[in-house]
Amino acid sequence: MISLGIEGTAHTIGCGIVDEYRILGNSSDTYKNPKGGIHPREAAVHHADHVSEVINFALDKAGIKLSDIDLVSYSRGPGLGPCLRVAATAARAISIKTGKPIVGVNHPLGHVEIGRKLTGAKDPIMLYASGGNTQIIAHINGRYRVMGETMDMGIGNLLDKVGRDLGYEFPGGPVIEKLSLNGNKLLNLPYSIKGMDFSFSGIYTASKQLLKNGERKEDVAYSIQETAFSMIMEVLERGIHQVSKKEILVAGGVARNRRLREMISTLGKELNIETFLTDDEYCMDNGAMIAQAGMLMFQSGRSDTVETATVDQRFRIDAVDVPWIIDSPIDSKVDEGAESIIQECNFLGRNALRKTRIRKDYRDPTLDTLIRKERIKREATMIYKMNELGIPVPIVYDIDFSKLYTLYEKIDGEKLSNYLEKGGNTVPSVLEELGESIGIIHSKGITHGDLTTSNILVKEDEPYLIDASMGTTNSTLDELAVDLYLFMESLRVVSRDPETLFRYFVNGYSRKNSEFELVMEEMNNLEKRRRYV
Numbered sequence: 001m002i003s004l005g006i007e008g009t010a011h012t013i014g015c016g017i018v019d020e021y022r023i024l025g026n027s028s029d030t031y032k033n034p035k036g037g038i039h040p041r042e043a044a045v046h047h048a049d050h051v052s053e054v055i056n057f058a059l060d061k062a063g064i065k066l067s068d069i070d071l072v073s074y075s076r077g078p079g080l081g082p083c084l085r086v087a088a089t090a091a092r093a094i095s096i097k098t099g100k101p102i103v104g105v106n107h108p109l110g111h112v113e114i115g116r117k118l119t120g121a122k123d124p125i126m127l128y129a130s131g132g133n134t135q136i137i138a139h140i141n142g143r144y145r146v147m148g149e150t151m152d153m154g155i156g157n158l159l160d161k162v163g164r165d166l167g168y169e170f171p172g173g174p175v176i177e178k179l180s181l182n183g184n185k186l187l188n189l190p191y192s193i194k195g196m197d198f199s200f201s202g203i204y205t206a207s208k209q210l211l212k213n214g215e216r217k218e219d220v221a222y223s224i225q226e227t228a229f230s231m232i233m234e235v236l237e238r239g240i241h242q243v244s245k246k247e248i249l250v251a252g253g254v255a256r257n258r259r260l261r262e263m264i265s266t267l268g269k270e271l272n273i274e275t276f277l278t279d280d281e282y283c284m285d286n287g288a289m290i291a292q293a294g295m296l297m298f299q300s301g302r303s304d305t306v307e308t309a310t311v312d313q314r315f316r317i318d319a320v321d322v323p324w325i326i327d328s329p330i331d332s333k334v335d336e337g338a339e340s341i342i343q344e345c346n347f348l349g350r351n352a353l354r355k356t357r358i359r360k361d362y363r364d365p366t367l368d369t370l371i372r373k374e375r376i377k378r379e380a381t382m383i384y385k386m387n388e389l390g391i392p393v394p395i396v397y398d399i400d401f402s403k404l405y406t407l408y409e410k411i412d413g414e415k416l417s418n419y420l421e422k423g424g425n426t427v428p429s430v431l432e433e434l435g436e437s438i439g440i441i442h443s444k445g446i447t448h449g450d451l452t453t454s455n456i457l458v459k460e461d462e463p464y465l466i467d468a469s470m471g472t473t474n475s476t477l478d479e480l481a482v483d484l485y486l487f488m489e490s491l492r493v494v495s496r497d498p499e500t501l502f503r504y505f506v507n508g509y510s511r512k513n514s515e516f517e518l519v520m521e522e523m524n525n526l527e528k529r530r531r532y533v
Contacts, residue, residue: 005291008087009079016288025062044082073294076104077315110289119276124247129254131156148196183222195486379469413459435508452490481522
């Protein structure tokens with residue numbers, strides 16, 4: 001099968017042609033705004049002016065005629081409306097002229113599938129890092145799921161904004177990367193992770209102030225990369241431990257950054273899993289990725305008509321069925337997490353666990369030590385607060401900040417993820433009891449901060465909260481909602497009916513938190529605020 005794909009989500013208009021085995025031809029042209037950034041209508045005019053030539057050039061490279069193709073695919077979204085419409089119009093015109101079927105493709109799905117085609121990755125967890133978005137994606141239960149993503153700007157947008165503030169032309173990412181090579185001072189920037197999501201807006205605001213204060217631009221660039229990339233790596237690693245994928249795939253424009261690639265390779269070596277880095281040329285938006293994803297969709301029974309071949313600016317990758325991937329089995333380890341090693345030991349005759357915070361070689365050493373010490377301190381504080389409220393938690397026996405470990409009471413239970421997988425008549429009551437515990441701490445302004453099925457143990461049908469090292473004691477409504485949203489997302493990983501399980505949880509939660517309706521409303525708003533383009 002020969003598939004022709006047209007990409008037009010943002011600044012690039014491209015055409016690619018693929019078959020089942022290789023890329024036959026690929027061509028693109030990029031809109032550049034001399035004032036920086038991207039003007040949607042101007043970009044769309046650029047795309048309309050160049051779409052015919054990129055299609056013809058791709059056909060010439062492939063050595064075929066338009067009549068030789070079997071399928072035309074286009075980027076349905078997410079993206080900028082005027083740009084998307086140019087690509088869709090061109091695809092519909094080709095479909096009408098040739099009589100060939102047409103398929104609308106999710107843009108991030110294209111990045112995943114061209115990466116798999118080029119690298120040979122089978123079932124990876126993927127870091128998609130671009131100008132408009134940053135996501136951690138993994139295939140679970142028939143679809144690619146967004147396990148974590150930016151809640152404001154994409155990582156590329158952050159780098160472009162800083163580059164523009166420094167007086168450089170778009171794109172700013174390569175400039176920041178080059179400047180960082182001469183940076184040698186780690187400056188204090190917000191390290192903002194909420195659940196499995198991250199926020200870069202605080203880094204941007206703080207970096208502007210650092211530049212005003214006279215800090216060297218090289219040190220600011222270095223600090224931005226080290227802080228922002230470390231946040232991404234942490235969420236990526238936690239995602240790996242949740243779904244047990246044995247491969248990492250990276251794509252998107254920012255994936256060309258050498259420091260980010262070095263971090264990902266280091267993480268892969270630490271976890272002893274394969275790392276696949278998409279070729280630089282195909283990290284950027286391109287038509288071949290749309291052609292590849294469209295071909296897989298069509299071969300799986302999905303197609304559109306000229307009438308239904310529309311665009312969707314907020315098109316989510318997790319709205320697309322992906323039956324061509326076979327999931328890897330989830331291997332939930334109780335003695336190892338993304339941040340720690342757990343070892344059984346004895347404390348004054350009691351069964352205990354030693355939780356040692358692991359050094360992360362991909363992080364700047366100074367940043368790494370600060371994070372590990374802060375997490376130890378915060379976790380002990382959160383457990384103390386929860387224990388005061390009567391919430392089932394392990395007892396903290398001892399803390400050693402020099403060796404970065406904590407001694408805990410050993411809870412002879414199993415992870416909630418395993419408990420739910422086995423099912424049983426007690427599942428509803430356990431989830432309701434868990435909901436009550438979270439309702440109690442939320443009513444006091446306390447959040448867990450990392451409320452996933454991996455951080456809850458079930459002992460004799462009683463749920464215990466563990467690993468609250470990212471919680472807060474004076475939480476905003478948004479932070480309370482993040483707790484619930486993260487728990488719902490983690491249920492989607494382990495169950496094909498997460499909505500029913502979550503209803504049990506909410507039944508208990510509503511009994512103990514009088515403001516549960518406000519929290520639920522805010523949780524529902526989180527989906528709308530998550531990034532799409």
